[in-house]
Amino acid sequence: MSATTRQRLERALEGARFVESRDGMPTLEVEREQLIATLRKLRDEAGFTSLTFVTAIDRYPKEPRLTVHHQLLSIEHCDRVRLQTELPGEDERLPSCRELFPGASFMERECFDMFGIQFDGHGDLRRLLMPPGYLHHPLRKDFPHHGIEPDRLYREWDRDRRQASECAP
Amino acid sequence: MGSLKPADEAMDAGFLATRVDALINWGRKNSLWPMPLGLSCCGIELMAMIGPKFDISRFGAEAARFSPRQADLLIVAGTLTWKMAHAARTIYDQMPEPKWVIAMGVCSSSGGMYDSYAVVQGVDSILPVDVYVPGCPPRPDAVIDAILKLQKRIERESPLKDILSGPDEVDERGSGQLTYQPNRAVERTAGDLHPHDPRASREDGA
Numbered sequence: 001m002s003a004t005t006r007q008r009l010e011r012a013l014e015g016a017r018f019v020e021s022r023d024g025m026p027t028l029e030v031e032r033e034q035l036i037a038t039l040r041k042l043r044d045e046a047g048f049t050s051l052t053f054v055t056a057i058d059r060y061p062k063e064p065r066l067t068v069h070h071q072l073l074s075i076e077h078c079d080r081v082r083l084q085t086e087l088p089g090e091d092e093r094l095p096s097c098r099e100l101f102p103g104a105s106f107m108e109r110e111c112f113d114m115f116g117i118q119f120d121g122h123g124d125l126r127r128l129l130m131p132p133g134y135l136h137h138p139l140r141k142d143f144p145h146h147g148i149e150p151d152r153l154y155r156e157w158d159r160d161r162r163q164a165s166e167c168a169p
Numbered sequence: 170m171g172s173l174k175p176a177d178e179a180m181d182a183g184f185l186a187t188r189v190d191a192l193i194n195w196g197r198k199n200s201l202w203p204m205p206l207g208l209s210c211c212g213i214e215l216m217a218m219i220g221p222k223f224d225i226s227r228f229g230a231e232a233a234r235f236s237p238r239q240a241d242l243l244i245v246a247g248t249l250t251w252k253m254a255h256a257a258r259t260i261y262d263q264m265p266e267p268k269w270v271i272a273m274g275v276c277s278s279s280g281g282m283y284d285s286y287a288v289v290q291g292v293d294s295i296l297p298v299d300v301y302v303p304g305c306p307p308r309p310d311a312v313i314d315a316i317l318k319l320q321k322r323i324e325r326e327s328p329l330k331d332i333l334s335g336p337d338e339v340d341e342r343g344s345g346q347l348t349y350q351p352n353r354a355v356e357r358t359a360g361d362l363h364p365h366d367p368r369a370s371r372e373d374g375a
Binding site for chain 1: 251252254255258284285286287289294295
């Protein structure tokens with residue numbers, strides 16, 4: 001971590017909690033309640049104008065189970081920062097940062113689809129990769145490899161189709 | 170002309186005596202119009218097969234139609250996901266009779282390496298498949314061989330009987346009546362292929 005990046009971060013955020021990261025990227029631990037305020041400060045005061053990705057890690061059966069990562073890029077200073085927010089297993093809610101970074105919309109949808117994290121205030125939290133009507137979140141560690149009734153939606157479609165053709169004159 | 174060979178005594182008389190079945194089959198087998206359902210990398214090999222280098226027009230099957238209404242051979246080329254399954258079944262249902270299906274590549278034959286929640290473990294769980302082609306992806310020659318094998322099969326069909334006997338019973342093959350079976354063969358071989366796989370140690374009782 002270069003000294004200037006850290007200085008800039010410390011200037012923008014009072015009492016920022018840095019954690020170790022294996023790849024050397026400056027990583028901050030943020031409470032769920034402070035996430036939006038932190039992101040806003042990083043965007044407006046530290047020059048991190050681009051949200052590169054939002055993703056999550058499931059550490060089942062450890063608690064807290066889910067960690068959400070927001071990674072930001074400063075095009076001006078050519079450096080990156082990562083925020084990690086821990087969520088307990090029963091209460092997977094996080095405020096959406098769609099207002100700050102419109103590009104977060106799809107990444108939060110994917111994160112919801114794969115991990116079941118509810119982004120409050122997103123407004124359009126539909127599934128992105130899995131079909132609508134799918135019940136599970138496949139990247140959770142307790143999701144079985146072969147899935148749970150992977151053919152359910154097809155069978156339901158098939159049944160409806162047959163019933164419709166039986167009713168037709 | 171193969172099965173359409175006229176009787177020797179009719180040769181000079183300027184007409185042809187044959188069976189209706191043989192005539193219909195001859196027409197059907199030499200004008201298979203494929204509907205390419207290119208779902209992944211197999212689709213690229215399929216394009217090579219239709220193109221001039223491998224050239225399936227030599228076997229009368231070059232008229233690839235991108236409308237199921239004008240096709241009678243569905244080539245499922247690639248990984249079929251459950252999200253795509255109803256689209257594939259709709260395409261099959263829209264094709265006019267008679268129709269045949271080739272499962273091209275291991276993904277459409279058995280799910281292949283995608284032993285996962287997202288992938289249909291063989292398109293034969295939703296469609297009646299006539300010929301399976303192994304390979305990942307198969308070479309164009311292998312698919313041409315599948316078309317030739319299908320032509321041999323069509324030669325043995327008896328279309329006149331089917332026409333005279335009226336509409337068939339509903340064909341239940343692949344129409345959602347088979348139950349889903351995860352690919353157990355993969356679990357059995359996992360220990361040999363990947364000694365670090367947790368499923369392997371579980372089978373050893375370790």
